[in-house]
Amino acid sequence: MKITKKEATLFKESHNRYLSESSFLAKLFTRAVKKGIDKDPNISNAIKRADTAIDKARAEIEMKLNGDKDEIKKAIPLSVRKYLGFKY
């Protein structure tokens, strides 16, 4: 079903109150969550360790294969390369 612009405007207007209302509650909620996440050191440490792990893996692979991109491409599939932060 396709709706016209007019119908879309009408829908928006009629639901604006609810959207605003939900937006307010969502802001309240997500702000509290974000604050909680920022305050949690375990989360930030985990992220750091994850980044360190993939950085280290990438560096070791490049060193192992002497930075030969073709060899790397041959050894590591694209999805993994992306995951590990290879730009190729």
Place this chain on the structure above:
Amino acid sequence: MANDKQIENQRELNALQRLTMSMTGDMSSMMDDIIVSSDKRNKALKEDATITKQILADLKKTGDVNKTIAQIGTQIGQSKNKEYGVNQKSASLYQSQLIAIRGITTGQKEAAKAAQGVFDVTDEISSKFNSVLDNIDSFTKKIPIIGPALSNAFAPLKEKGELAISRATDGMKNGFIRQLTKAKKAGDGFATSFSKGIKGGVSGATKAISGTLGMSTALVGTLLMAVGIGVLLYAAFQIGAKRFKEIDAAAKSFRQETGLLNSQMGDLKSNIESISLEMGTLGVSSADVANAAGAFSNEMKGTSMASKGVLTSMVAIEKSFGVSAATQAKVNNTFQLMSGASDITAQKMIQTTIAAAELAGVAPAAIMQDIAENAEAGLMHFRGSTKALAEAAIEARRMGTSIGETAKVAEGLLDFESSITKELELGAMLGTRVNFNKARALAFEGKTVEAQKAVNVEVSKLGDINKMNMYQKQALVDATGMELTSMIKQQSIAKKFKGIDDDRLEAANSLLDTGMSINDMNDEALVKEAKKLGAQKAMQSEMDKMANNTSALGASISDMFMPIATFLMPLLNDLYEMVNFILLPVFGLIGTTFKIIFGVLSAILRPIFALVKALVGAIMEPFKVIFDAIRPIGEHFEELGPKLVKGMEPVISFIKMLGKAIIPIIGMFVGDLVDGVVGAFKLIFSVFEAAYNFIDKYLIQPITSMINLIQRGISAIASLNPFGSSDSNQLQSGGSIDDGIVQGGKIISTHPEDTLIATKTPDSLLSNIAGGISGVVGGLMGGGSSDAQIVAKLDELITVMGANKDVYMDGRKVTAGVSSTVDKIGSNSYSLV
């Protein structure tokens, strides 16, 4: 055992894990390639790749990342020292793959930890939000009276809130994982991916909540419900407070009437409440109950309080039979004293007496009034029998008399000597035999009503009382001890109603026989009896009944809400006390502070003001002297005003009259205008008068006094004028100065016609003048005349001068010259008048 939340979280984490699995799947394929492509001459690479493949398969199966990381780490370490021979080049690729697998799994492990952290935080916030809703609900439920209703009103809002929070939680987790995975797949680092994940979570939460529509509607509904309940509660409080106030006022009136204290009231307050409610349909109010309690307590001299049963009975009888509470209290006391019964039993006797009176066809209120007013006679003649007293009261009433009167007759009969004498006198007067012996015997037995009856029988034998002469009537009154009117009335009743309703009297007496026993009855039974008695509503009209029923309904509604007031009033009082407790010291402190501040200020400012005052005084002292000096001028001005106005009154009156005459139509307005003009004139004239008088007093009068003095002298000299004229204008001119007296070339006098006297011996002038005046006057009067004649002539002269007539002296007009001189100086103060 994992709960729903953990399962849900794991499901979300699986999305992240799927990415890892997808990559490890790719890596497993790479292992297959290694296994297939490795040279068979050295089996080490194939064997290692096979092991790696198995590790990845286990990971896929168990999801145990830590084990995989450990195993892959071991493999990496072992492969470094292994000799892969012909497969060495492939071994480098394999080793790179091992490193990649370790990177993926380590990343997965840490990402999972971070995601779990996000989930935990989200769950914690969600839990906090829900606990806020729970706390509101719990608090609402605890609010007295309206709590459950408010909680019910809050329920839809709570439900919507919980739903919204639940959806936001799920949205947050889902959005986070999706965005994190997407970013990671796209090759972003973990930090970037995590940030995008959070954004995704926020977006997911917002979208999820948008499904929970109508939160505000629920909120408004809840608030309206709360406001509505609040309004209703307030209204209910007001209704309850009215009832509370009514009962409190009734109790207060009782205390004021009896002098008893709050602590001495016992259950009275609750009795007032319950009785006024239970007997409301009879029109009984709290005040009625309190009044009955007060009357009872006062009658008993504060020694006992009316029980609930007695009070119920009292108000029921009062409303239903019109017997006042005070009367009932007196009768109750009399019955107690006569029979030794309790107040409850005495009240039951009252009920019986009333029922008997009703049965006998006499007014219960009159019976009770009779008993109450003749308590002493009751105690004296009825030998402690309340039944006899009640019977006598009813019988006496039926006869048209009262127990008070019958007792009086009985007492008269028992005064033997006097009674018999009067009896004989009556017999002698009427010429017949009168015998009150039977009555006397009955009176002696305490049967006062029967004695009265016996007297009535004897009296009836004497014929029509009205036909007796005055002396006979007086003898009859003396012999019977009865009022004449009462005697005639009783005789009339006896004739009219002889034998009528005797059965009713018998029935009433039977009722008294059974109902006046002194067996104590309990309070509850009395309440029941009282309610039955009250239910008769014997004296109420239909309108009364309707009004009372309405009132009772109102009282019951008020009573229903009174607990709110009863609950809140002490709380409010406590609150006020608390506020006072807090505020009074605060106010005291503030007061002390003010005292200190203003005390210090006063100490500083007072010397300053004293100094300024002294300086101003010193400066103003010269001005004060000046003001004091000129004050008399002002006083003179004040004095002049009324004088001038008085002088101007004719003019003012004329102006007024003129104004009224010219413009009569304008009437009052013009009058006012004229008054205004007159007032203005007065003001102007008073100013002019003041100025004039000032000038007059301080300038003209001194000058004129001086001139006057001179003129008197001149006048005196003028009167010596040999030419008979005193007016210089009328004197003939002497011409040039050459005809004057000149000595040494200086003029010492003019021509003798120009002057009065020219002398070379001025010292002798005064004696000459005196002699001259005497001569002139003597000559004028013809000489030899007495002083009286002179005075008479002078008086005549004065009169003539006062009348402004001309005076002639030797044919010449004297007054014309005088008047002319007066005109010149502007005053006639020196004239003869």
